[in-house]
Each structure stands twice: as C-alpha cells, then as structure tokens.
Amino acid sequence: MTxxxxxxxxxxxxxxxxxxxxxxTLARGELLALTGRNGSGKTTLLRALALLVTADAGxxxxxxxxxRYDRDxxxxxxxxxxxxxxxxxxxxxxxxxxxxxxxxEAPATRVADAVAAxxxxxxxxxxxxxxxxxxxxxxxxxxxxxxGAPLWLLDEPLNALDAPSQAALRTTLGKHLAxxxxxxxxxxxxxxxxxxxxxxxxx
Numbered sequence: 001m002t003x004x005x006x007x008x009x010x011x012x013x014x015x016x017x018x019x020x021x022x023x024x025t026l027a028r029g030e031l032l033a034l035t036g037r038n039g040s041g042k043t044t045l046l047r048a049l050a051l052l053v054t055a056d057a058g059x060x061x062x063x064x065x066x067x068r069y070d071r072d073x074x075x076x077x078x079x080x081x082x083x084x085x086x087x088x089x090x091x092x093x094x095x096x097x098x099x100x101x102x103x104x105e106a107p108a109t110r111v112a113d114a115v116a117a118x119x120x121x122x123x124x125x126x127x128x129x130x131x132x133x134x135x136x137x138x139x140x141x142x143x144x145x146x147x148g149a150p151l152w153l154l155d156e157p158l159n160a161l162d163a164p165s166q167a168a169l170r171t172t173l174g175k176h177l178a179x180x181x182x183x184x185x186x187x188x189x190x191x192x193x194x195x196x197x198x199x200x201x202x203x
Contacts, residue, residue: 002027003182004151009058011041011048019045022058024199026151026184029177031193034186036201042186043083045201046153049184050080062151076104079149081157085140089129093120093139096128097146106148114142117172118165133160141169145176152176154185 004026011019018041026032034042047053049060051071060067067074080086087096097111115124118138128136137160144152152173158166170192173183177193185191 003063005059005061005064006049007059007061009045009048009060010056011044011053012056013041013044017056019048019055019201022199022201024197026182028150028180028182030182031173031177031191031196032184033191033196033198034184034201035188035198040201042201043155046082046155046184046186050078050153051075052080077149078151078153079144079147081140081144081152081154083155083159085128085136086143087128087136087139090127092125092127093131093142094124096139097142100143100146101148104147104149106146110146110148114145117145118142118168134162134165137161138165138168141172145172150181152181152183152185154183154187156187157185158187158189158191 002025007023009019009022010017022045024032034045036042044053048055051067051074062074062077094111097114098108101108101110115121118141120138120142123131123135128139131139141157157169161169174193176183
C-alpha cells in the first residue's frame with residue numbers, strides 16, 4: 001500500500017531549475033536512493049520533501065493527504081538528517097537524543113536503543129562539541145532513530161562514517177524498513193540494502 005506519493009515536483013535553486021517533474025511512490029518497507037552528480041538536485045529534492053524549501057510545482061501526498069495543508073502533522077511523520085548534524089553542541093549525546101524524543105512525544109526508551117545502535121554508550125555523557133566529525137554523525141543518526149518517525153529523509157548519511165559505523169547504519173536502516181518504515185536517502189555510495197530503488201537525478 002502506497003504511503004507517500006509525489007507527483008510533478010519541480011524546484012529551483014538560486015533561480016535555476018534543478019529538479020524537474022519528479023514523480024514516485026513509496027510503500028512501507030521501501031527505500032529510495034537518490035543518486036546523481038553534484039548539483040543534480042538531490043539535496044534540493046530532499047529539502048522540498050521536508051517542506052524546507054517551496055517547490056515551484058507538484059504535490060506531496062502522505063496517506064492520501066496533501067502535506068501542505070498540515071505542515072506540523074507532516075513534520076511529525078519525518079526524521080531529517082541534513083549535511084549539518086542538527087545537534088546542540090553544549091548538550092551531551094544522551095541529552096540531545098532525549099530532547100528528540102520529547103519533541104516527537106516518542107518513548108524515552110528509544111534513547112537507549114539509538115545509543116546502542118551506533119555504539120555511542122561510551123560517548124553518551126560527553127558534550128557533542130567535544131566529539132569528532134564521525135562521532136557527531138553517529139549521534140545525528142541516533143537522533144533520527146530516537147525520533148521514532150516512519151519516514152527518514154537522509155542526505156548523504158554515510159558521510160564521515162568509518163567502516164564499522166557504515167555497517168551500523170545499514171543494519172539500523174534495514175531494521176527500520178523491516179518494521180514497516182520508509183526512507184529516502186541521497187547518496188554517492190551504495191547503501192547495500194536489499195531491494196533498494198534508485199532515482200537518478202540529472203539533466
């Protein structure tokens with residue numbers, strides 16, 4: 001059953017068209033990988049799906065309803081990972097994740113699951129500003145898990161991750177999909193998830 005339906009989505013960046021007439025559907029358990037060269041519109045498309053930029057044309061429907069008419073409700077359905085990690089530097093990893101749970105009204109027990117998923121137990125009580133780039137990226141991915149949203153929008157989720165952390169991401173993403181979640185990820189590297197669908201952007 002289709003959960004997400006996108007039709008005729010077109011966007012500009014800096015006044016220049018970069019996403020043209022995009023259409024796709026996504027059902028529970030499905031992952032859509034956005035590929036293409038730098039500048040092809042992957043990030044712009046993700047931001048448009050999250051309603052962080054305004055599309056020139058097109059409709060995004062979640063469970064049959066146009067998301068523009070309930071922006072708050074739509075944002076509760078998505079977990080966003082951008083190029084920036086979206087973490088408060090002066091808070092600890094655990095505090096950042098607990099805040100994500102509170103904002104989403106998700107069970108606090110999700111913090112422990114998210115910390116364990118990305119091997120953050122030794123770092124849980126450290127301020128995010130003291131972490132390396134890879135450690136911050138793991139914490140940002142854990143924030144996505146802790147939010148408990150059905151749809152994950154991930155912009156280059158493998159960035160700054162070492163091999164074990166990339167494996168942890170693939171395992172966690174696989175569990176999310178197996179539980180009926182959905183995901184859209186912009187990526188230059190293979191995600192190595194079974195049955196991933198590819199949408200290549202470009203001229």
